[in-house]
Amino acid sequence: MEHSKISPTLLALDSLAIYRGLLKDSLISKLKELLISLNETNDGLREVINSYHEFYFELAKKSTTMSLEDYLLDLIIFDENPFTFQQQAVQLNSSNRVIEQVAAQDLNRLQLISQLDSASVKAHLAELFPNDNDHSLLEKLPEWVLVSDSLDLSNHLEHIKVCFRASDRWSDCIEDLKKFHRHYGCGLFARYFAFVWERIDGSGYIRGIESPDPITLDELVEYQTERSRVIENTVQFLKGFPANNVLLYGDRGSGKSSTVKAILNEYHNQGLRMLEIPKAYLADFPLIIRQLKNRTQRFILYVDDLVFGDNEENYTSLKAVLEGGLESKTPNILIYATSNRRHLVKEYFQERAGLQSNNRDEEVHAGDTMQEKLSLADRFGINVVFTSPNQTKYLDIVEGIAGRRNLNLERDILHKEALQWALWYNGRSARTARQFVDWLEGQLNLNDL
Structure with a gap:
């Protein structure tokens, strides 16, 4: 019996080492089940046909091109594993050369898997079930695409995918893949450039945004002087020079938020990433910073419509990140915040009265409280004012x-x-x-x- 593709493909899956996490993918799992079913002589036609359609359904659901090669390339590019983490880290360790070698071997194995075509599977099934009554059923099995002609690729993915498609040995693309991960990162940060911090059951996580606001700097009219200060600071940040946290404040509807989002769209191809953090989750700043530091990408933590009430303590977390905490300072993270208020924490006349009050219910050091509230905005290195137009x-x-x-x-x-x-x-x-x-x-x- 001919096993020219089935057995080697199954062995290639079992031999994955650095990219072994791909085996947990639902489509790859269905593929492995199909290959095992084809390799087992005791499985009946019904079981094998069921495995075939389970795999085909998963491919149709998860791949717009119906190409196994396209799907595997996406998995490779966005996978998080010891090799990709090593490349996107700020400091690379030359002693990890062995990991790179094993990753290259895995790429060749994945290339072999990508070459599995429906015609080979059908031919193998015909050998397993030589009954003439079964042939017509096998011939009608749906087929998938071996090589896709899709050219709908985003800019930062085009080069690396073209490299793989043109290569006879995927391991030869290892240098291009290293450059890709060093520039764009891996996993979530290679797939998306805009993110939002969310919580489920009390646990925070980063969610990639599929369709960020597409506004561009060219679409924004007027406020060029105000906007140029933010752009210059961002360019300094991207080039690795010292840069400041920025507070954009002023009248509503003046383009503060649009400016920040347009800057992301302008510079994300240069490694800029933006994570929006709802005001209610500012206490998660230390956790967020631990997840983002030591990466080659530059992250702007974006807080929109920032203002604190008199009973809110989240502003102390923000203050510590802006200037204070031991693990807060990291060169690849800045904070851009927008607000309709210059003073971000509400202040009351009764607090000023407390400076000279004889009321025992007033705070003894009321001046300290007032200064603490007023100091938050001062911790942003750059304050840009957007006023309503005449x-x-x-x-x-x-x-x-x-x-x-x-x-x-x-x-x-x-x-x-x-x-x-x-x-x-x-x-x-x-x-x-x-x-x-x-x-x-x-x-x-x-x-x-």
Whole structure:
């Protein structure tokens, strides 16, 4: 009986060492079950057919190209194992050369697995079950794609996938793979560039964001001076030079959050990553930092709409990270926060009165409490103020957005409608300008129907 592909493929799966974690993948698990079923002479046709369709269903569910090779390449690129961790660490240990050699051997094994085609499986089944009545059933088994012609690749994945596809021996791609992991990291941090910190049952974890806000710096109109300070600081950070934590504060709708998100979209191909942390989880900062330090990527921890009430203590955690804790300082992490307030912690007149109060219920050292609250914003090295636009600036923003969208409307009519919109809704702001242009574009498209 011919075992030219089945037995070697099963042996290749069993021989994985550094990439052994791939065996836990549901599709690879189904593939192994199919190969075992094909290799066992005591399994009946019903069991083998069931294993075949279990594998095929999993492939159809998890691979858009129906290519086993494509799926395996994704697993290789995003796998977290001793080799990939070694490459994306800040300091590489030359003594781990043996791990690299074993990883290269595993790549050749995975290449062999990727070459398993449905025709070989069907031919093997025909040998296992030579009954003529079974042949028509076997011939109708669905097939998968051996080599995909898909070119829908994101920029940071294109080069490494092309390298593997063009190589006769995947182990020859080890240097390209090392460069990829050093630049983009591994696992979650190679697959995504935007993340959010979440909690389930009291345990925090990092979740990758499939579709981050696509806004770009080119789409943002006005506030160039304010925005340039944040961009310059980010570029310094990416180049490994000293950089500051940044607080963007000011009037609502002025583009603070959009600026931060646009910077991520501009620089993620240079290794920038952004993790949004809800204000309620700021106490998790030490845990988050331990997960991100010693990686080659640069992380911005992003806190949106930051303000603390009088009974909240989370601001002490943030203060320790900004300037204080022993393990807080790490060169690959910055904090960018937005707020509508310059002073992030609410302060009350009664606290000032407490400085000279004879009321025994007042704090003795009320001045210390007041200074502690006021000091939080001071710990951000750079403070950038975004103020509401005056009428001229508001109309300039409207014109800029409308021009980028190629909306044809007389200038006087555009201004009149924009000012009317601001009166009806949220007042003059960059956000209001964008909302107005969204409405205007929809109206013009409806009129063209």
